[in-house]
Amino acid sequence: MGWALYDSKSAPDVFDIVWCRWPYTAAKLQPSDEARPVLVIDVRDQIYDPTEQIYADITVAYGTGAENITVADWRSHLLINKAEFRAxxxxxxxxxxxxxxxxxxxxxxxxxxxxxxxxxxxKIICGKLSEAQRSAALSCFVAQNLSFPLP
Structure with a gap:
């Protein structure tokens, strides 16, 4: 792959919040220069062929400052508000x-x-969702007719 993979045993759990160099839209999978918070929504072990090294594939959802969203869409946006963000x-x-x-x-x-x-x-894993936030995230998936956990 050309870069160091972390031990799959150190991978975050679903609903953990991690720092990610979210790839630029125009540059396909080129990582950005700045790390931003993302929400882990799936974790799967993979085997890298030809070395047979086991690594984790992480599916993450984009996070942005609440000030960047004019009107949150309750069907697809999970808001971590002023009372909750530090926790x-x-x-x-x-x-x-x-x-x-x-x-x-x-x-x-x-x-x-x-x-x-x-x-x-x-650290890379900076936090996790509360039970109420997990429930709200699941409601977003249901409102969009998306499967969870991921197929």
Whole structure:
């Protein structure tokens, strides 16, 4: 693959929030320069052929600052608001876009998943959703007729 993969045993769990160099839209899978929070919605072990190394493929949903969304769509946006963001390991209110066009499956490795540089002593896995937030995320999938867990 050309870059270091993390041990699959260190992969995050579904509904963890991790820092990701979300790929640029125009550059296909070229990672961005800045890490942003993303929500893990699927984790699967894969075997890399030809080395037979086991690695984790992580499906993540895009996250952005709540200030960047004029009107949140309750069917596809999970809002982590002012009262909740710190408990979720975030540095500000955040919206996770749970629709199909704002998710990516990426290999668990240093190319995409890195600690955020502007949050002191931050780890790659920065937090997780509360039970109420998990329920809200599941409601988003149901409202869009999306399967969960992923097929």
């Amino acid at each position: 979720a390991g975030l540095h500000k209110p955040t919206v996770f876009k749970l629709d199909l066009k704002n998710r990516k499956r990426l290999p668990w490795g240093e190319k995409y998943f890195v600690p955020n540089e502007y949050v002191r002593e931050q």
